[in-house]
Amino acid sequence: MKILLIISLLILFSVNACIEDNGFACTMEFKAITIEIKDSLDNPVVLDDYYTQNNVTKEILRWQDKDPFWDSMNVANGYYLLVSDSEMKWTKNKNINITFFGFIDSVKVIEEIYTISDNICHIYLVSGKQKIIFTK
16 A cells, blocks of 8 residues: 555656756746836836847747737736747856837837846746836
8 A cells, every 4th residue: 555655656746847858856936026016006007019038049939920919918917028948049058138118109118128047947037127107
């Protein structure tokens, strides 16, 4: 019976984690970093256009092009995806700076610099505002 319990626990652990090429056990979840943009009355700010730029490579990430439906649901509530585990190729286990640009009526109204990194398994925010209070 103890062996069955041990085998069950091992199977459960293997379902919840994966071993990367580097030998680290990583969770199977997909991490993303979002920011929230609200006005002074805590209402969501809906930008006409936005993107994240890698300050090293100048590569631009437009979430609205990757998944317009998911993006529109979040934007309507004032949430914007900054980066996800998909951008770990940018960090390669080191800190890098990225910039979030937001536009209303083709005018740049937000430009925020963030520092991101990864812990081999997932991307994470090192520094930068996760909530922006927008004033016109």
